[in-house]
Amino acid sequence: MPGFVGGAAGDAGSCSRAGPFHRAEMEEAEVERLIEEARESIEAAITYRRELQHRLRGLSQARDQIKESAAQTRETLRQHFQDMKNAVSKMLDERLAILLQQVDTVEHENIKPLDDCQKLLEHGVSTAEDLLREGEVVVSDKTGKDHQNLCHFTNKAFHIQLDSLPEVPSLVEVPCLSAQLDDTLLSVARDQIFSHGAVASRPPVQIEELIERPGGILVKWCKVDDEFVVQDYRLQYRRHNSGHFEDAYVGPECEFMVLQIDPNVDYQFRVCARGDGRQEWSPWSVPQIGHTCLIPHEWNPGLEGYSLSSRRNIALRNDSPCQSVLYSKSATYFPGQTLTFRVETTGQPDKRDSIGVCVEKNDGCDSLQRDKAVCVSPSGAVYVNGKEMTNQLPPVSPGSTITFDMEIVSLGPTNNNEGPHHRRRVTISSGNREVVFDWLLEQSCGTLYFGCSFVYPSWKVLVF
Incomplete structure (x- = not known):
């Protein structure tokens, strides 16, 4: 019994010592939890x-x-x-x-x-x-x-x-001067004056979105006053807090691509509208600030047969002989981006002429109608890897725009099990028509070159 009692006493003493330690741990954990919650x-x-x-x-x-x-x-x-x-x-x-x-x-x-x-x-x-x-x-x-x-x-x-x-x-035979005054002028002037001018709480048009593009910004706007009937819009821009606003566009469209924008520089944009049948412009919209981080698309200089503008975004086919494609300075086009060509002037067409994109430069080719390339000819024919598609776009004329949009669709095995392929969904638009197809590439390619080729002079192409 004494041993039993002693043993019991020992156990009790052990519990007595463990209890406070356990409570301390619990209190410490609670403090940590409260500290964490406080943080x-x-x-x-x-x-x-x-x-x-x-x-x-x-x-x-x-x-x-x-x-x-x-x-x-x-x-x-x-x-x-x-x-x-x-x-x-x-x-x-x-x-x-x-x-x-x-x-x-x-x-x-x-x-x-x-x-x-x-x-x-x-x-x-x-x-x-x-x-x-x-x-x-x-x-x-x-x-x-x-x-x-x-x-x-x-x-x-x-x-x-x-x-x-x-x-x-006699007195009736000589003049008797008098002033002929019409008092209705005051009433007419009063009506005109009392209806002259108005105070608007907000402009009838506002800038809706600024989308950065290589070397430019796509400005979109919308009308916010349903009762205001618009005849024309007027878009202006300037460097942020620098200089005067300059006209960029006047016309009926609700969007415009402002080019010649320096990368990583803030620009201010504003837009107003002119009512139908009126000469005066509405108040300006609230100025919006936008910029682009995308470097501008440029043609590669130094190719005999093509003259470039100062910003290298316009290429003109001159009279010098040329047996090569004019490519971009670097591979600056990537999926998810819109690439646009605008044909400013046209020359004599040739079946080898082409405008499009490619995976790599090939100075030995005189056209983009080849493997690893997608292009459009002046006749509107679309070529994919050198093969002409059944669907066509409208023929190219001065002022025509050709846009390329791409997105990566999938990565998987080819039908003949020779290896993986990279599928891109390509949309080419011109005028009111578009061609959509899947472009298969055997190797991954993050960015693409763009290029053009013309046999005869006078063709001028702007890229943005």
Whole structure:
């Protein structure tokens, strides 16, 4: 029993020592868990604060946009109506001057005959007075010369023609000037003025999307005012906060590719619209900032037979002989991207002419109608690995655009089990038609070259 009791006591002592240690571990684990939860809460609070601060900045920008646009609109309205006042005042002054000049002209033209008549009458009065005085002297003279003086006086009076009087116009025969003024002008002007101008809370068109392209940005916009009937859109751009906006496009389309964009440089874009039957443009949309990180497509310089533009995105087939394909400077076209060729001018076509893409350069070939290449001829024929397809595109003409779109579809064994193949879904579009097919390549190829070949001169092709 004593041993039993001692053994029991030992076990009890062991439990007594293990209990506090176990509780300490549990407390430590709980503390770690709480610390971890606290850290997560801190991280969540930091993220939450950051998002709130971001929204505060956005709210501040929105407030600034309202205040700045309101201030600019006030200044525009004041300046416009001040200009209108000045213009109307100037026109009224000019019209008043014309009417006063007309009064002066009528007065002068009709007063002159009256002045001449007055001079004649005054001369007659003076002559009559002289004759009257002379007659009185003759009649009162009692000398022996009476008979002679009377004869002289009578002859003089006869020659003066005292019974002939100048014609004097009556009042109804001479002008009586007056101003003809139409008071309805004020009512018409009042109606026009009270309906002149409007304040819009937002522009009728806004930029919807900016898509980066090699050496360019595709700008898409949309109309946000359903009641605004659009005749034309106007797109402008500039380097961010640098210089003046330049026109990039004017027309009815809702998207435009802005080329000659330097990579990794921010540009501002804005668009406005002109209503149907109107001459003035709407307010500008809120400027949007975009850039492209994709280097521009360039033709490879130095090939005799082709002249390139300064940016090397336009190739012109010149008169020099050439028996090779003009390729891109490097393999810059990759799946998921749209590659576009625009034929600016055309020359005499040849069945060997081609525009398209290829896996590798081959300076020994005079056309892309070969293996590991896809191309289009000026007739609209489509060639895949040198074989002509049944489906065709419209013939190429000046201004035609040819677009290539590709996506990798699958990687799997070939039908003859010779090895894996790489399948690409290719879509070639031109005009209102497109050709879709799968292009099989025996080896993986991340990027492709593009190229063109023309036998005769005058062909000019822009790539973007």
